[in-house]
Amino acid sequence: MRSQRLWSSRLNSIFIRMCIQLFLIVLTVIILVPIYNSLITSITPENQINRYPPNLIPELVVFDHYIHAFKSQPMFRFIFNSLFLSIAASIVALFISLQAAYTLSRHQFKGKALLILFILFPMMMPGITNLIPLYNVFSNIGLINTYIGLILLYLPALLPFAIWLLKNFIDSVPYELEEASFIDGCNRFSVLYRIIFPAAMPGIVAICIINFVLVWNEFLVSLLFTTEKSMRTMTVGIFNFIGFNNLQQGPINAASIAAMLPVIIIFLIIRERFMKSIIEGAIKG
Structure with missing residues (x-):
């Protein structure tokens, strides 16, 4: 009986840790996705930015937007x-x-x-x-x-x-x-x-x-x-x-x-x- 309680307690502890880790993973993805999208957009040619479906990895990497940003402002x-x-x-x-x-x-x-x-x-x-x-x-x-x-x-x-x-x-x-x-x-x-x-x-x-x-x-x-x-x-x-x-x-x-x-x-x-x-x-x- 005591071993069953210990095993049940251990399972509950593992389940709680898994839920916490899953929550942290989801939260990390929510935070990183906009940053990744901003990075990809900054190196994507202007005519490909609004393409649908969007490319997770740009076909062509350009730095024209950085040059334009620092020259215009x-x-x-x-x-x-x-x-x-x-x-x-x-x-x-x-x-x-x-x-x-x-x-x-x-x-x-x-x-x-x-x-x-x-x-x-x-x-x-x-x-x-x-x-x-x-x-x-x-x-x-x-x-x-x-x-x-x-x-x-x-x-x-x-x-x-x-x-x-x-x-x-x-x-x-x-x-x-x-x-x-x-x-x-x-x-x-x-x-x-x-x-x-x-x-x-x-x-x-x-x-x-x-x-x-x-x-x-x-x-x-x-x-x-x-x-x-x-x-x-x-x-x-x-x-x-x-x-x-x-x-x-x-x-x-x-x-x-x-x-x-x-x-x-x-x-x-x-x-x-x-x-x-x-x-x-x-x-x-």
């Missing part, structure tokens, strides 16, 4: 803007969130729980609701078409999750380490960047990658708060290939693949550290 400028804004916004968000997370983790004060709730509240609000009044304010103080203005607009979307995640990492750092550092003559600033910063490195890596991708993929803020082509980001540059009467399928897919490459390369380089950061964050959270 300042794509390198768009890529530079996206890279600069993603890196700059991630660094500023990290600096602010690390200070805030350390304060919330190590200091006890009245209304702390309410303050944490207030910090997380923007995550529950659609950002589009504030864009019209923000546009009026930024227009009056001259922050339209500026890097500083865009970074300031990105921060409210980046900071809440960053503060919450880093606080969980700092909570797990023993306070005795800080006390020993204070005895050795360190101040709060030294403790934060010599003790807390290395201990929270997995969370910092995860936050930097997540914030980088969020800013890189952002579209609406860049579209509304930049009117000069030289300030547009990659996502808005891709949007330029959509006209009122036509859709340039080849160039827009070529530009989309070009927009994916930097993020894919960065993720492949640091994927092991990123996965470790996510797992440790889930455990400590």
Whole structure:
């Protein structure tokens, strides 16, 4: 009887694992099929793009769409803007969130729980609701078409999750380490960047990658708060290939693949550290 229960339990465990793996396979296919279709379209001749049934592998590989995309639009400028804004916004968000997370983790004060709730509240609000009044304010103080203005607009979307995640990492750092550092003559600033910063490195890596991708993929803020082509980001540059009467399928897919490459390369380089950061964050959270 006991062996039957063990066997039944083992079968249930195998069945659950198979269902999970099947779900992950289906999810992976759903994600990869549009990317594969975009890649194939970007290297397919224009007269074969709308052929039915479509070819899974193009009969003739051409790179005319990439050449057209980079010649018709300042794509390198768009890529530079996206890279600069993603890196700059991630660094500023990290600096602010690390200070805030350390304060919330190590200091006890009245209304702390309410303050944490207030910090997380923007995550529950659609950002589009504030864009019209923000546009009026930024227009009056001259922050339209500026890097500083865009970074300031990105921060409210980046900071809440960053503060919450880093606080969980700092909570797990023993306070005795800080006390020993204070005895050795360190101040709060030294403790934060010599003790807390290395201990929270997995969370910092995860936050930097997540914030980088969020800013890189952002579209609406860049579209509304930049009117000069030289300030547009990659996502808005891709949007330029959509006209009122036509859709340039080849160039827009070529530009989309070009927009994916930097993020894919960065993720492949640091994927092991990123996965470790996510797992440790889930455990400590």
